[in-house]
Amino acid sequence: MAFLVVRAVPADDPRNPWFSWEYIRQNSDSIQAALTQHVQLTVLAIAIAAAIAIPLAIVASRVRWLAGPILSLSGVLYTIPSLALFALLGPLLGLTVRTALVGLVMYALLAIVRNALTGLRQVPAEVRDAARGMGYGPAQLLWRIDLPLALPGILTGLRIATVSTVALVTVTSIVSYGGFGMEILTGFNHDFYRPQIMFATLACVTLALTFDLLLVLLGKVLMPWSRRRRAT
């Protein structure tokens, strides 16, 4: 345990400020590239995860015995640290965008399945009975009753998954991606260059909060009834 590999740095070095416009102006190209990569990885991962997770949740809500195994498997997977997952995926799939995406999708999947399933389970049985009594078939029941009523749960899952994915993208720098994560590492390796590290960190948090806000707005658009209820 005698490895004191982390160096101490003087707390106030005028050449190494916490924030610098100079840095942002001179590096707008690499910042732009990091932003693009970060957004692309996040959006792709969430889109793929949602496309798998929502149907999976629907199946799990219909087939009772499937719900248990799906939830416990997702729990076990969630216990695995991200770096360890990429350590298994990296050598297998190489340093490709596939590796980064597979890891991100796996974690996002869990949050979405879990919450979508909770949402689907909370659809009142009476409402479904009434719909069936009115002559709704299985497809209509799904599209017009189950999914709209489970939307708050699905949206919560998407929000949690998106915010964690934005943070998790930084870890994909171990397989040569990482968006702003790579910027943080570069800053760290260039003599603890603070403006770069600080800016990339703030960019990550801002990006996560922006995505979250967009999803909240999407929810308002998709669920006008929840807005009306709050207004009364």
Add this chain to the structure above:
Amino acid sequence: MNIGRILSDAMTWLNDPLNWTNPDGILARAAEHLFISVCALALAFVIAVPIGVVLGHTGKGGGFIVALANLTLAIPTMALLTLFVVAGFGAGYPPIILALTVFGIPPLLSNAYLGMREVDPDVRDAARGMGLSGAQVVGRVELPLAVPYILSGFRTAAVQIVATATLAAFVNGGGLGMIISRGFGLGLDSGGGQVVAGGLIVIVLCLTLEGVLALAQRALTPRALRQGVRRMPSSAADRVDASAAAAKP
């Protein structure tokens, strides 16, 4: 690369005794990993549980706890680790331990808060009616009833911190993640086996810890309270949700 070759490389690496006993081998790294984690967990517990108990007793600060949990979800672990190291919180382990503490606090805080809030108001009223003071209500009634929640928070935080400690490798901060990052540093052709071996060790450690703590939690929870912990539905975003409080390491 094919799975067979990678796995056999990993097994070869794991079978070399020197990789276990080297000064920066598996055993030393595991000791380092656990040392960092235990310090962070103890610190997070000492900070978060008293605050959670007080806030839960008074019923204030629920919004603050949700906001804090959401914020830590949005801050990348690796960013905080880097910032703390660069901020010069001393050399060596302290910045790493502090960063991990930050990620251990939300599950402990929200569970302690939730445990205190979930105490049946009738029980609290009865205690007040019997003439117990505020501090006595906390010490003799609320806190004992909140134990299952606090244990659950401890388990989540412990697994969270041990998992997150892997990321200390990004800032050369030690722990088992170093085996993985060094392997990547060698390039996947020669270091691939080491990378996979490191990943497997970390996964085994985390799953074992989760299992052991689940058993310990069961054993430590008073029998009368075992049915008491209801899992909060994670879609209840506006409530303090104990399960969503953990950021993904």
